[in-house]
């Protein structure tokens with residue numbers, strides 16, 4: 001595997017996900033923590049306007065703004081996030097990104113524990129996932145491959161991009177244990193890169209496979225013709241991220257107390273169950289398939 005020369009750690013892509021914001025502020029105060037001899041580590045607060053306002057975004061989701069088609073037409077003033085995405089692309093982004101590895105820090109109201117988000121399962125990210133799984137018992141690996149997310153996210157701008165999503169944590173709040181797990185995961189990722197650069201190889205004692213929750217489908221809440229919610233996540237499903245959901249298992253509960261079962265035909269493993277920021281995206285949860293992926 002090629003050397004990693006520059007790493008960019010990002011927080012505040014969503015301005016009210018405070019664990020990432022305060023982790024970046026700590027890393028900026030205590031830069032030796034994230035320095036390693038064989039590569040340069042940068043830090044970035046991606047959406048300062050949203051961070052100042054303690055909201056996810058000002059005009060639109062920055063983490064969906066990194067697409068060419070998002071370029072504003074001359075008739076429309078670009079949104080704050082479109083401007084910000086253009087600035088970030090110019091400094092850090094494709095087509096010739098100076099960043100070999102981008103680590104984007106997020107928080108979720110879902111019971112993600114420590115979720116490592118991989119957009120594609122290349123040898124580098126799979127070995128990194130195996131290493132982090134060994135260091136961090138709460139870590140679960142989610143593959144967004146197939147969700148169409150690769151091109152519009154901030155992390156897609158670098159050669160390798162990963163997301164670290166921790167939860168459950170309410171937006172606009174901190175949780176000390178999840179802050180510490182975020183920090184430990186970032187530092188472990190930097191240690192992995194350092195070892196890879198120094199030795200040219202990955203640790204010999206890594207697990208030989210990674211359990212990965214692979215995106216299959218986004219599911220919306222039941223809604224009426226006006227788009228109004230007709231049901232909530234069922235109590236039996238709440239906080240059950242990564243747990244098997246079988247056909248017929250309770251999925252939603254209507255406001256009248258009627259259970260709406262999962263109607264798929266095969267077992268699935270929900271993630272991002274009841275994520276607050278996904279109501280506006282019409283997503284109640286993602287359905288995934290659990291796969292054991294052998295390391296290349």
Ligand SMILES: [Zn+2]
Nearest residue numbers: 014017106107
């Ligand atoms: Zn986020």
